[in-house]
Amino acid sequence: MKYHLHTSTLHSILLFVTISWLSANQCTALPTNAYNRDDVRQRRDVDVTSTKSPLDVSIYYEALCPFSRQLIMDAYPVVQQFLQSGLVNLNLVPWGKSSEKEEGGSYLFQCPHGPDECNGNMITTCAMHHLKDPSVYFPFARCIEYYAYKVPTNTSAKECAKTLSIDYSPIEACATGPEGTILQHEMAAKTKALNPVVATVPWVTLNGVHTDAIQHGLTADMASYICQTLSYGAGGSKPEACTARSVAESGGDLTQRTMAGLKALGYA
Numbered sequence: 001m002k003y004h005l006h007t008s009t010l011h012s013i014l015l016f017v018t019i020s021w022l023s024a025n026q027c028t029a030l031p032t033n034a035y036n037r038d039d040v041r042q043r044r045d046v047d048v049t050s051t052k053s054p055l056d057v058s059i060y061y062e063a064l065c066p067f068s069r070q071l072i073m074d075a076y077p078v079v080q081q082f083l084q085s086g087l088v089n090l091n092l093v094p095w096g097k098s099s100e101k102e103e104g105g106s107y108l109f110q111c112p113h114g115p116d117e118c119n120g121n122m123i124t125t126c127a128m129h130h131l132k133d134p135s136v137y138f139p140f141a142r143c144i145e146y147y148a149y150k151v152p153t154n155t156s157a158k159e160c161a162k163t164l165s166i167d168y169s170p171i172e173a174c175a176t177g178p179e180g181t182i183l184q185h186e187m188a189a190k191t192k193a194l195n196p197v198v199a200t201v202p203w204v205t206l207n208g209v210h211t212d213a214i215q216h217g218l219t220a221d222m223a224s225y226i227c228q229t230l231s232y233g234a235g236g237s238k239p240e241a242c243t244a245r246s247v248a249e250s251g252g253d254l255t256q257r258t259m260a261g262l263k264a265l266g267y268a
Helices: 007-025 066-085 115-131 134-146 153-163 169-175 178-192 212-220 222-233 240-244 252-264
Strands: 055-061 088-094 099-103 106-110 203-206
Touching (some): 055 066, 066 088, 066 134, 066 222, 088 178, 134 153, 153 169, 212 222
């Protein structure tokens, strides 16, 4: 028996499949409505996580997701200041909704935004492994994100490392060899182990906990959310870094110096 689909029905099926695929793979815009800072307790998330410093802030992201890029760019001055003051520990997990396939005792990776995203994920993973200190590797990751879409990841990574006086040799060897593959598989495992599972990218957790409130708070206004959470935990008194809230380092000088190097290589 043969079945014939009406053209409109076929179009509807194809549209549904396309929308489903995009929903599963696209990264998601950050909140446009400001976080309500009046009372963290009303967000119903403080009772499921410690409110004492340092807070563990984890960002699960994709290197070429524009909204991951936006979050890392926005978070950079905040995180740098809070790392120095001991208010937070930062964990970057560059994987998001990528996929992997085991083959021949190794892994093949596929990323929603193409091979250069997989490369950016791997380079950042290797940088974290070899540099260890978030206050060192986060500026490097931020620099790569700044040049996402503008310059090939390999090129921007080398120039970012040069600008930051980072030895890129071990990072490059890692990213192009079996060490990087193993480390990237670990990022996949960390992401897959999350509960709830990653629904949007970027995805954030506070002390290993994810709620809608934490997602909104950390992506809409990370500085205020962290300070308000710590203030609640300290009986209302804000840490000194929060009262100062200068968050002065914007990364502007880093950008200018890296840009000069890239221009010398022929990139506008």
